[in-house]
Amino acid sequence: MSEASQFEPKIVAYVCNWCTYLGADLAGTTRLEYPANVRIIRLPCTGRIDFNLLIKAFEIGADAVLVSGCHPGDCHYTAGNYHARRRWILFRELLDSLGFDLRRIHFTWISAAEGRKWQEAVTRITEETRKLGPYRELYQKNGFRRPNAPPPPKPPAPAKNNAAAQEQQLRETCARLLSEGTVQVVIGYGVGGPVFVRRAEDAAKLVWNADCQANLTTYLKRKEIKRLGKAAVVVKGCDERGLVILEKESQIDRQTLRVIGMACDGMGQPKCDTCTVHQPRFADEIMGQAGAAPSEATRAGALDALMQLSPAERMSFWAHEFERCVKCYACRQVCPLCYCERCIADKNRPVTIDTSATPKGNFAWHITRAFHLAGRCVGCGECTRACPAGIPLGLLNLSLARAAEKHFGYQAGMDPKAEPLIGTYALTDKEEFIR
Amino acid sequence: MPDIYTPDLMEVVNVRKQTPDVKSVRIQFQNKARASQFDFRVGQFGIFSAFGSGESTFNICSSSNWKDSLEFCFRKVGRVTEALWRVEEGDTIGFRGPYGNGYPVEKWEGKNLIFLGGGIAMPPIRCAVWYALENREKYGNITVVYGARTVADLVYVDELAEWAKRDRVRVIQCVDPGGQTSDWKGEVGFVPTVFERAKVAAENSVALVIGPPIMIKNTLPVLEKLGMGPDSIYTSLENRMKCGVGKCGRCNAGPVYVCKEGPVFTMEQLQKLPQDY
Amino acid sequence: MSEIISKAGLRELAKEWIAQGKVVAGPVQTKPGLVMYAKLASADEIVWEGFVRPANSVKEFVFPRHELLCTYKMEGNRVELANDGAEIPAQILLAVRPCDAAAFPILDHVFNWDCRDELYNRRREATTVIALACESHDESCFCTSVGLSPQAERGSDVMLFDLGEEYEVRSLTDKGRALFAGKAQPSERTAPTYMGPDPRFNPEQVKQFVDGQFTSPYWQEATLACLGCGACAYNCPTCHCFDIVDEGNSQHGKRVRNWDSCQFGQFTLHASGHNPRPDQGSRQRQRVLHKFSIYPEKFGEILCTGCGNCTRNCPEGQGMLTLLTGIEHA
Known part of the structure; x- marks a missing residue:
């Protein structure tokens, strides 16, 4: 028997209390059958689903994750799902650059009346995940011994005339x-x-x-x-x-x-x-008066090279890089925008990020650090410069900055009048990834 | 071979809610052989753990004469204490210890004992009081002044009443102004003032003062006025600790490791230390 | 009479060790401009020359950043504990800088005084240290200020000196002799003495200052640029502070110890909210106090080997050296 036919995927579904949970409930009461692979976790609103929860689900063995809430316009709290949508647009891009398998991360809008849609969604996701097999690549180096040769060292800074x-x-x-x-x-x-x-x-x-x-x-x-x-x-x-x-x-x-x-x-x-x-x-x-800034090609060169790898290779790349992380938090301390009085990494009720410098603890930390800077990071590159282990942390921020520009035409810190990217939303935010 | 960081497994035999956020827990070694070897000095501390939440450091607040069990007392303030708050009789928790120096009870023999405590500082005084009461002939008069913010914050109140009935023991309870209830029979005021008002004779005495830094600071001049020297005033420090065995590097106050050379110090010793605690 | 081994011969020997299942670690070119100690998959990965010292410390192989203390399993109200019974494989730390090697005997004190730390000792005993004498230094190096030198033998089982095509091999312990027995040839050649940097400060003066001037404004003033990360401590060969935490759930999990640093605000934070070291000045002072006063008083040794990694790794170019040399003018 092939592994695929034996394999029963584990799927964690984070659903909102007001729409999808009721939809799933309706599916049950109307005797609609759907695979038992899904573990439902009910939360008040998709707008309050911490991105760390998605990561946590994978860490404890989920093969796929589903996040589902009210349709746009139907949020019990008016706009929670709009905020969620905007965050997911960016978060997906971050996960992509880290090499997460996006085929395992699903978003849907399912209302309280859509028992059948819930049935269909869960059936579809279970079947798709079954085909993908168990999620073995998470945080794995997968035999890619070392990532692509890093670029040659830069020539020293041009002398400044002035x-x-x-x-x-x-x-x-x-x-x-x-x-x-x-x-x-x-x-x-x-x-x-x-x-x-x-x-x-x-x-x-x-x-x-x-x-x-x-x-x-x-x-x-x-x-x-x-x-x-x-x-x-x-x-x-x-x-x-x-x-x-x-x-x-x-x-x-x-x-x-x-x-x-x-x-x-x-x-x-x-x-x-x-x-x-x-x-x-x-x-x-x-x-003084400066010359022109680097071209777009120079700017995005390293990120482009990374994105040309397969997701598994990207994850391997980061697993190699994060392996050297000892959690000295130099990246956090040098960042002008990491100003929280008490960082989430230092809080222990609950422990969101393992304090240990293990693959799990390190991925969780760097994902959190990068995403807390989504739409905020101005690309000063201090995290990369400060890292004693030479981890190119700025690449993660750059991937988010590029996503912000691509999806929202937003560049952090360029326009003093611009509203913050996270914390606001637009009715027109794209949702082609939400089914 | 168990290493120095692997705790003993302890069975919870009694849990008492002392105040809305303070509980005392009595525990016993699950390994009986270990129980029979175990000994400690009053004033020493242990590292107690709720598995899955972590370890926390508390004084062992039972008397060292009580061979069958150990007791500790804690306020619910963090991750570990919240987990310990949920333990019930029959549950298993971890214990490492005893650690630290403990009170020099032999040196205190033949002296009058003055205990001054504030708030959650009662437990480390309680073990010494019981020890003295159990060796009553070795010690002179015992005075206990114990205060808390409100009546509801006083811990071990039944034992305070019990001590007061004993011979040559004076117990004064007080609460901060505004913290008294209509039927409050104790004093109203802060520990240093209440103690001063009590006019305790301080000849041939040692004092054990434990409490918040401000209480200790204001109590010292009162003791001085009574003619007590810094070598006869003791306190117990509560620096943050992890290992308890002088390795993890965080509990030092200046040059001394509190987990090894403390937590009990005389004021004379503390005066020589830099302000690092 | 000294002994020598050809560079190719040593590389072959390292391959042999790896083939025997020993863990071999040494300096590896992590990326351009960055050399770090790492476990070698192959002996060819090691870089022998062209750098002053690796950016991290080799202590990790004896005192890992993350170490299992015990696992717990809960069933009902019963708990079962288990220790990590895993055998520690013999490990060889190759081409280690003398300032890293010297840290081991210094660390031995704290992990053995009063009570023995088995976790540390079992790794330490499984480890053979082959040091490579320095032939250069940079502006962060200050081993000569703390009583060591580019050729200091302290903590090494074997000391290698670069002779061009060969290494001079000085086997210093039985462990070291066993590794090179029959592999090195007798020779008359011996490496010249390399003096290294001039001493930059007097550790005795540092001790006097930190003991006597505990409340000096110098500590605040000289540490304004410190951002409170752990880059100095985590890459220091002698820093050994740690934290103990539980990771797991209500059924099973583990108790682990992780590196910790006195530079973090939470390091000494009491449950009451009181923090004896509320600012970076007092935290940096603690680092100096521990290294130049507490440790020497307790164990007779300075808790610093002058490797300079604190300065090299500091995002703001600070580090011990700046702080210590400044004392003279404070």
Whole structure:
């Protein structure tokens, strides 16, 4: 007997309380038969289904997952399913870039009256999953010993013609801001790392050169820095995009924060390949004029290469990469947008993400980190730069950024007037993947 | 061979709800041979676990003379204590220990004992009180001043009443202003003030002060005024711990590992430590 | 009289070890510009030269980032515990830097004082350390400041020195001698001494400062750039703090220990909400205190081998060296 005929897939269905659950109930009371492979988990609303639940289902052995809720317009809470739809559009893209088998992830709208649709959906999904066989690829390296050869190292950053002039201007401006008392501290670049200049005569400690790679806006979230008083922060074009998000999310007061923008032609870092903004736009003071940003081909090269692999190969790629993750959380700590007082990774009621640096714990962490930045990440690339194990974390964020652009024409941190991508919805959001 | 991190399995023999969020649990070794070898000093602590939720550190609040069982007491505040909150008689939990130094009860012999406790700090005092009562001839007068925020937050109230009936024992209960009920017969006020009002003679005494940092801070001057030196005032620290055996690296207060050299310290010892606890 | 082995001969020997089922680990080119210690699938993966030191530490092979303490199974109100009885295969850590090798005898103290940590010791006993002396250093290296050197033999069973086409082999223990018995040839050649970096600070002065100036504003001031990640601790050969957690459900699961870092805010957070180390300044001070005061007082040794990995891995270019050299001017 072939394995396919023996194999009974396990399917986890997360359904909303008001529509699909009642639909499934109706199927039962009207004696409609459907495969017993589905385990129904009832939740209040699809809008409240945490993406981690989908991952968890696979981790504990599901071969397919179904998420189902009310039809658009029918949500008991008015718009929960619209919010869910928007999140799934992005989440599917993230899972795809991670190499999850999207054929195992299903979304449907099933109303309380659609017992038959529930029967059909469950029957169809069971049959499709039966054909696919057990989900063995999850978090597996599958014999792909090492991923494709990584690209050759980048040449060093192009010399900046105006770096010295920019540096001089930077020092003078900061000295002025400090002596006028406009700010109490300038968060800037110094020799060997960030400096926190508090006296005008120390402004000479500020530098501007190819080592100025860090995104200093991450210090705005640190209580140790907030204690120093009103701040000015030195930003590059990429860093500045994050400030747009931080302001939108009420994390900074743009009235008191002084922003000093530095034109930048790239720092020769891999992260600079994917950067789209070399010239600051919203800063209070802008120094220098940058050249053109990299072409689209350079920008997306690494992601395109990844997406040309099969899903199993992609998963293998990430399994190899995450194998080196020791959970030092440098990726989280350097990110200016990871500002939660207590990160979900540090919460234990319930444990959403295993604290262990195992394949399960590492995938769960990196999926969560990436998706919590969906529609927010501005591509400053600090996560990739900070990772001691050289994991190209920015690729995950880039895949989400590209999805945001593709589906919603949205680029995080480009337009100060734009509403946040997650937390809003449009009636026209595409749903061709929802059946 | 069981390693140092594998707990003993314990059967829960008694659970008592002390307050709306505090329970005391009495446990017994499932392995009888282990039970017969087991010994500890009052003031030592154990690491208790609910399987699937994890481990947590509590004082062993029963007297070391009670050979048949151990007791611990906890407030429901986190993942582990929520799981322990759900245990019932007959359930199995984990225990590692005893760890730490315990109270120098031999050194305290021949002295008057003053116990000052606040809130959930009663359990680590309770074991010492019972120990002293069980060795009554070795110790002088016993004074217990115990306070909590409200009447409902007092733990081991029945035992407080029991102690008060004993010879040469004075028990003063107090609650924070506003925390009293209409039928409250104890004092109203904070532990340091209530203790000062009580005018306890402090000659030839040792004091054990356990409670929130602010209570300890305000109690010390009162004890000083009574002429007690920092070498005769004891406390028990409650730094976060994981291993209990001086390896995991988190419980140190300055140069001392609280799990090994503590948790019991004299104020004289603490004054020499940096503010790291 | 010393011994030598040809580079090709050593590679063959490594292949033999792998074929024998031994775990062999060494520096591997993880990606361009990044060398990390990893388990070798084949002896050809190892990189022997052209780098200062791997970005991670080799401690992982003796003190893994994630380790099973016991499993539990619950049935009704009964619980069954089981220990990991898995045999630890003999492992050879090859081409290890002296600053990594030296960490093992230092770590031995904490895992053996008071009570023996079997989990650590069984791995330690199964391990043979073959160190490769350094011939270069970078601006993060400071082994000479903590009493070691690019050729320090501490913690190694065998020490290799690059002689061009061959390695000079100095077998230092019986374990090491057993591996190279009959494989290396006697020779008159011996490697020249490489001095390494000039000492950058005085550890005694560091101890005095952290003991005496516990409340100095220096700790806050010098650590403003610290973002509170664990990159320094997790890549440090001597950092050994850990956490114990349960993973599983109400029927079965496991109790594990995972690396932890004093740089995380939750490390010392009490259940009451009180945190004895509420900011990055006090957390960094703790790291210095542990390494340069507590450990030396307890075990007579500095808990640091000067490998410089804290600086190399710090996203903001900070690390021990910056903090320690700054003490002189504090």
